[in-house]
Amino acid sequence: MGKYQVKLTRRNFVKASAAAAALTYGASHFTGVFEPAAADAAAAQEGVKLVRTVCAPNCVNSCGHLVHVKDNRIIKVEPADFPDNRYKRICLKGISSAMQRTYSPDRVKYPMMRVGKRGEGKWKRVSWDEAYDYIADKIKSMQAQYGDGAMAWMSMTGDYGIFGQLISHRIANVMKGTILTNLGIMGDLASNIGFFPATGMLQDGHPWPDLMNCKLNIFFACNYAETSLNDTRFIWDAMENGMKLIVVDPRFSNTASKADQWIALRPGTDAAMMLGMANVILSKNLHDRQFLAQNTNGTFLVRTDNGRFIKAKDISGGSSDEFMVIDALTGAVRMRSDAGAALSGKITVSLADGSKVECCTAWDLIADYIRQWPVEKASEVCEVPAEVITKLAVEYAATHPAAIRISQGSNRYWQGHQGFRNAILLGAMCGNHGKKGGGVSWAGGTLFKTIAAAPPCWLNPRLDEGYQEKNVVGSHMFEDLPQDKPYPIRGIWFNHYNYGTQMPNYNLFIKEIAPRLELIVVNEQLMNDATTYADVVLPACSWYEQEGELVAAWSNYYFQLRKQCIKPMWEAKQDHTIYAEISERMGYGKYWGTVEDSINEVIDNFLEDRLRDINKKELWETGVTRALYSDDFIPFADQKYFTPSGKLEIYLDYLHDLGESLPVYVEPLESNRKPKAKKYPLTFMNVHSVFTVHSQHATLPWIKEVNPEPRVDISKEDAGQRGIKDGDMVKVSNDRGHVVLKARVMEGIKPGCVNIYEGYWMKQFKEGHLPSLTHMELNPVHDAVFESNYAPYDNLVEVEKI
Amino acid sequence: MSKKYALIIDTKRCVGCRTCTVACKMENNVPLGLARMRVFNPQGNLHFDKPIGVYPNLKMYWTPVPCQHCDNAPCIKACPSGAMHKREDGIVDLDKSRCIGCQYCVWVCPYNVPQFDPEAGVSDKCNMCAQRLDQGEEPMCVLCCPSRAIKFGDLNDPDSEVAKMVNQRSSKVLLPEQGTSPTTQYLF
Amino acid sequence: MHIPYSLATSYLLLGTSIGLVMWFAAGRFIDRDYNHQVWSRILLTAAVLAVLGVIFAILHLGHTERFMNLLANPASWLSREGLFAGAFTGCTVLYFLLIKRSGVEAVKRLDPLLYLAVLAGLGTFICMGMIYASVQAIPTWNTTMVVLIDIFSGLLLGGFLFLVLTGKELPGNIIKPVITGIFLVLLVSLIVNIAYDVQVRMTLSALAAQGVTVPSLTLITLIRVVIGLLVPVYLLGKSFKTKPELAASAFSIALACVLIGEVSAKIMHFMAAVKGPLF
Incomplete structure (x- = not known):
């Protein structure tokens, strides 16, 4: 913006201190820290209060919103400043949410109880007391009749705040009820199932600014231009900087339309295409043997009879759980050490019981499997021309650094984890993991890290009492719940989950599951498809009415704080309050403090020090602070993985019996070839x-x-x-x-x-x-x-x- | 030298999200049914985007259309009330308190920028968020564009980002044959 | 495109009024002494139509109370039209009132006012046409043919109205040249309209080729050319030959046809207002 910007900045800088005095608590803290471009104009408007809060509707961007409030009404939202203003951003959804969802005529205004049949849409307004009494009585009677687990809580990711994600966990434990787990039924978990066993992280990815270091980026099933909208600027910056972008997607997505090359594959066959690429790389001998030997578990010896790793204790004279390798120099079997193991090799090993067993390196098994995927076969499966796969493979192997990003599009198939495992394999074969501008990225940021590191003491306030939480797998609900497995569940309390639009097999739920439930409670902002079948609907606050909330992001490494912008509309309450109050009814009030107490407790007890030791003062004062990941943080840069072996585990022996010890490809469940x-x-x-x-x-x-x-x-x-x-x-x-x-x-x-x-x-x-x-x-x-x-x-x- | 503010739109970065449309509606209280900033797909429609070409050789692009702030603006010439005017900084602005609602500007603009607001009885159009510029802020679409595809600045300042972009990259204006001399330019 | 009905009505009324005043002026040139009663009737009608035309034009505005702002930009054809239409209406009304008050003797003295009204009327026609003809964004309008169409429309409607108002009372020395004149206007109008329709059609098909959705105007074109012009030409031509007495029924049918033709012409005018593609 040239001179205009310069002038703007200087003017604002001078005005900042003056403006600060006039502003309210929410805004006053960051005027000194950031350039308050927006604050300036609004300060001129009489009676306008500025509050920095966070929009996080299950969206990976976690944008900071600078909310303009006049007479307790939101009149405007603008993107809020960040210490790094590349993250100062907003989108059409956030704007519409603030301006129209908050004030929607569909808002749940009061606690509502069903009067007609389920799904009929007939409601009566009740007081909070009546609603609480009804729910408390019902829970008590169900728990008495069927056991404590009869009442279950199920949340989804409708709000990416820490409470939004985890509060159902806590209330279930306070009530000794069941946690219906949401990871699987969410439909995102195949990604983690591919990523976690190999790396020990649920997800991790190179920070967006790292794209500037990248020369070639292959997006498998990533449509960031629609699903991670506010991060796309980093992609276009990188492309202007010379990064080549190739998008693999059955649809000519908005992202694909920006790419240098679009490769259309048959849905769900990403893994087959990657195996074809791996085959090209292997047959042209372009793979990085040193990386594979050094940083993966490819050198570990696997018993050919049962596909299991052979451990030191399996061999006569050995006792430890250590993995065995073939020494590259001597050719003998030995326990693994930091280096010197052969990537390839076959050897007969004497077991402790005196019998002999054939072993080979894990890499040899993987390589054998890759050889079964000549590019023509891969092409036949994924319907991408063989020469396109070959060219892509060679390009990926020859370009350094080259990156792969893989996202949830490929995860939404029954065998969706396979694409992730094969992507990780490709990255390992070309030595791209942990390298600047390289890597195999599946999301990133801090959000999943906070979930993984969420403090058990907050999740389960009865931990001290020795209470063991009851988890029942949510995605098994359709099979288990009608059979009362593992025990009867008769009530579900949903929060942050519009199951009416997002759940699998909706008709089955309505026909088979819902009728078995004596109580369905839904906390919602709007009367939507989730409230249709509820018995009790409780009005939940919008982001802008919440008293407080801690929000992390997939997009970056910032923690942000939600602060109340307007008073709760009608009789809406924050979920934290609702759950604290119902607990009080049930005699469990002592487990709940204030919202602020909860936020502090969570931060202070994170299991990961880079999340725990953040600058809390800055967070409370300015509303944003960075988790302690350095600006140039690259996942696995030190080649330390959080797996049992500490290596990148491209071979998983415990999946051998299920046929998936190797990164394989099988057809999707409802493949169009079946x-x-x-x-x-x-x-x-x-x-x-x-x-x-x-x-x-x-x-x-x-x-x-x-x-x-x-x-x-x-x-x-x-x-x-x-x-x-x-x-x-x-x-x-x-x-x-x-x-x-x-x-x-x-x-x-x-x-x-x-x-x-x-x-x-x-x-x-x-x-x-x-x-x-x-x-x-x-x-x-x-x-x-x-x-x-x-x-x-x-x-x-x-x-x-x- | 006087200023010549302009919106420069980088079509290589635009992903068709319509944040500009919505952000503008919020900032300028644009009523439902109207839009000061419209984003067209290759079909020339505002929704249900489709690429052009034949599978798999496809192309997709979007064309966000704010006011073109023409140097030779037909709306200014046509406006009988003098409500439509060019500011010294190059912005084509509409003084709604003068506007009589004759809708002549709606006809004469080849870009369909001015739209008639039947509630208010006057036209409504993009004024580059003049009220924000006067406060030293950027236009709302520029501030909110997630892709950073919309740039704003002074074309008469050779050091400004927009002037540099227009000089360094191939740019074009919409409907040059209309002779309107738009200041809004599109980069490819 | 949406059809602004009050505006279309205004054009029809104002055009008719101007046409009427023009034919009246023509009549006065032919016979400087004829019946004062007829004049008064014609001028009253013209004045009422003009005032109604102006009212309908103002009604079309989003802010009727700001109508004076319409005259603020002399560079705008709309402002110019407003000025001329105002002048025409003013002159016509004034002319009528003065004649009414001063009696038939004053007629010669007031001639300059009539010339002024005619000139203002012509100016109104030209500006009215140029409002559209100057719109580069709408190619079907962007032609001076539109000005001709407006002029002939007004003359036709005004002419027929002139005959309706004066028909039986007019002496033959006036009626003959006037009917000849209207017949000629009809013929030229027919040519102009057909030429314009061909042009619109070509423009629209060129736009359609560029992917613009264009309206189908076949029905309206048929109505306006066949019913609105060909039929009256035939009927008028016939009654012209079988003079001296006007075949009253033939004339009424011709009048109705002209009306239908001119109303459909206005509808078509706005329907054909299609802009080219943006890119």
Whole structure:
């Protein structure tokens, strides 16, 4: 902005101190710290209060909002300053949320109790006391009849604050109830199932500014331009800096449209394409043997009879759990040490019982498997031309540093973890892990780190009493709950979860699960598809009404504090308050302090010192502080992984019996090459759009102006075969359900695939509902690592004109 | 030398998110149904974007259209009330208190920028957030653009970022054949 | 495009009024002494139509109370039209009132006012047309044909109204040249309209080729050319030949056709207002 900017800055700097005095508590602290460009103008407006808060509607950006409040009403939001103003940002969703969701006529204004049948939509307004009494009595009677676990809490990620994510955990423990785990049913877990066993981290990624160091970046299933909107600026900066971007996606996504190259693959076959790339790299001998030998568990010896690692104690004379390798110099078996192990080799080992067993290095097993994936075969599976795969593989191997970013698009298949494991393998084969401008990134930032390091004492305030929390896997609900496994669950209290638009197999839930529940309580801001089947709906605060909340981010390493901008609308309360008050009713009031107490307790007890030892004073005063990750932090830069072996574990012996000790590829559950495709030939994706975070913004007036209604994206070819023209009303259906909406006939989607942007409310479809098309099939590999993941894109459907 | 403020739009960075549309509506209290900043897809529509080309050789781009703040603005010439005027800093602004709501500006603008607000009985159009500029702030669309695709500055200042961008990269204006001499320019 | 009905009404009323005054002036030139009663009736009608036209024009504004601002920008064809229309209306009303008060003797003295009204009317026609003809953004308008269309529309409507108001009372020395004149206006109008329709059609198909959605104007074109012009030409031509007595029924049908034609012309004018693609 040249001189204009300079002038602007200087002027504001001078004015800053004057403005500070006039501003309210919320804003006054950071005027001295940051350049208060926005504060300046608003200060001129009489009676306008500025509050810095955080918008975090399950969105990875966690934008700071500078909220302009006049007469207890939000009149404007602007992006709030950060110590690093590359993170000063906002988007259409955040703006619409502040201005229109907060004041939506759909707001849950008072505690409401159902008067008609479930789903009928008849409600009566009750007082908080009545609601609490009803719920408390119900919980008491259910717990007396079926056991403490009969009442369950289930939360989702509707609010990325620490309470938003974890408070249901705490209330369940206070009430001795069940925690219905959400990791799997969320539909994001396959990523972690691929990432965690290899690295020991649920997720980690190179910070966005590191893209400036990158020469080549391959995005597998990343549509950041829609799903991580505010981070895209870093990508375009890097591209202006010479980074080449290749996007692999069945859709010509907004991100793909910006790339140097778009590779359209068959949905869910990322792993096959990567195996083809690995095959090229291996056969051209381009792999980084030293990196593999040094930093992965590829050198560890594996018994060929059972696929397990052989440990020192298995061998005569040995006793420890240490892994065994072949010494590169002597060729003898020995315990691993820092270096000198052979990457490749076969050897017969005498076991403690005197028997002999054939062993080879893990890498040899992986390499053998890769050799089964000649590029032609990979091409046949993923439907990417062989020469494209070959060129990409060579380019990736030859460019240093080169990065892979892989995200949730590929994770939303039943075998979605395989893409992540193979991506990690590719990164290892080319020595890219832990290198500046390289790496294999799956998200990043601090948000998942805070979840992983969340303090047990806060999550379970009965820890001192020796109370063991009761976890029941949420994604197993469809199988287990109707059978009262592992014990009867008769009530669910949902918070931050619009299960009505986001859950798998919606029809099954309504038919099989809901009728078994004697109590469904929902904390919600809006009367939406989550409240439809509830017995009691409790009005929850919007971000802007909350008393306080601690928010981390995927995008960066900042902690931010939410501060109250306006008084709670109508009778809305923050979940923390609701849960504290119901606990009081039940006689468990002593477990709850104030919101501020909770925030302090969480920070003070984080299990990770870089999160715990943050500058709390700065956080409370300015509303933002950086977790103690340095500016040039690169994950795994020291090649230390948080795995049992400390190495990057590309071979997982405990999955051998499930056939997945190696990074393999299997077909998606509802692949379009399976018999079911005869009846339902189209792969149905339901990707995230830039216009809403799940259901949260889909119905707001400004959002509807720029994105009026749902459409099903269908290729010209598929539409032509079905006589469908753009804008025609069509029915998308499979054996689980159907949805009726208009078609968007376009070239931008691979033939054989259809897509509906997810998040639309039931009332936005002409008939039916999107989540009724999806399923919740369990995956034993997922269950062996964490828990089964919801695979929302792994569906077959047929589309017909109506 | 007098100022010549301009919005420079980098189409290579725009991802079609419509944040500019919404941010503008908030800042300027633009009523529902109208927009001062519209983002067009290649089809020339405001929603349901589709790429152009034939699978798999596709292209996608968006064209955010704020007021073009023309040097030869047909709306100013046409406006009978003198409500539409050019400020000294180059901004084409509308004095709503003078506007009679004849909608002539709606017709004459080849970019369809002025829109009639039936509630208020006057036209509504982008004024580069003049009220913010007067406070020393950037236009709202510039401040909020997630991709940093919209730049603002003084074209008459050769050291300004916008002047440099326009000089260094290939830029074009919309509908040059209309002879309107827009100051809003698009980088490719 | 949305059709501003009050504006279209205003143009029809004002155009008719100007046309009427012009034919009146023509009549006065032909026979400087004819019936004062007829004059008074014509001028009253013209004045009322002009005032109604101005009212309808003001009604079209979003802020009617600020209508004086309309005249603020002399560079704007709209302001110019406002000035001329105001002048025309003022002159016509004044002319009528003065004649009414001063009696038929004053007529010669007041001639300059009539010339002024005619000139202001012509100016109104030109500005009215130029408001649209100067809009570069709308290619179907951006042609001077629009000015001609407006002038002929006014002359046609005004002419027919002139005949309706004076028909049976007019002496043959006036009626003959006036009917000849209207017939000629009709013929030229027919040519101009067909030429303009061809031009609009070509412009629209060029726009359609650029991906712009264009309206289908076939029906309206048919109505305005066949019903609005061809039929009256035929009927008027016929009654012209079978003079001296006007075939009253033929004339009424011709009048109705002209009305239908001119109303549909205005609708088409606004429907055809399509802008080119943005990029």
